[in-house]
Amino acid sequence: MKIIILLLSLLYTQLFAFSSDVKQAFAVAINDEKGKGENIQHIKKTKNDYNGTCFTKIYVRGDFFNQKPRVFIGNSLGHYESSKPVFNKKILIGKILIFKHYGVEQGVLKVYFGKKLFDARVYVK
Numbered sequence: 001m002k003i004i005i006l007l008l009s010l011l012y013t014q015l016f017a018f019s020s021d022v023k024q025a026f027a028v029a030i031n032d033e034k035g036k037g038e039n040i041q042h043i044k045k046t047k048n049d050y051n052g053t054c055f056t057k058i059y060v061r062g063d064f065f066n067q068k069p070r071v072f073i074g075n076s077l078g079h080y081e082s083s084k085p086v087f088n089k090k091i092l093i094g095k096i097l098i099f100k101h102y103g104v105e106q107g108v109l110k111v112y113f114g115k116k117l118f119d120a121r122v123y124v125k
Contacts, residue, residue, distance in 0.1 A: 023062035025069055025111050025118035028096065031055045040109070045123045054101050054124075055081070058111055061094035067113065071099045073124050074107020 030046060031037030032054050038047060056071055056078055071078035078099030086094045104124065111119040 021063045022060060022113050022118070024094075025058060025060045025062075025113055027056055027071075027109050027111060027119055027122055028059050029057040030109070030122075030124065031057075040122045043122060046125050049125045050104055051106075052102075052104060054104050056099045056101065056109065058097045058099065059086070059094055060097060064113065069097065069118070070112040071101075072107070072110045072112075073101050073104050076101045076104045076107075 027040055029037055029039050029041075030050060032048070032050055033052070036048065037055075040046060050073075054073070056073070058069060058071055060069065068080050078101045081098040081100050083098070084096045085092055086096060106125055107123070108120050109122045109124050110117060
């Protein structure tokens with residue numbers, strides 16, 4: 001009986017060990033291949049056209065163990081490139097994740113964690 005309880009407790013802890021608790025996730029900036037870009041935090045539509053290949057910076061606050069967000073511009077899925085931690089004094093408060101998009105035409109920039117939509121407010125021309 002003790003072995004069954006031990007196995008059940010190990011299984012229970014393993015199931016919830018990889019859960020994520022994301023508080024916020026939103027797009028911060030967008031750049032083209034040449035490095036020309038803009039801050040998109042407080043706008044509804046981009047000023048420049050980003051057809052072809054572009055990069056997006058996504059800010060994420062909260063715990064997301066090994067899970068990465070899915071970032072779309074229209075039908076173009078972003079591919080994870082790198083991340084950089086964001087600190088407030090010595091406390092880690094979030095991460096900036098950089099995604100590369102191929103074949104971008106136009107559409108709404110959307111940020112998903114799992115099935116939950118966190119950001120869909122910027123239209124990319």
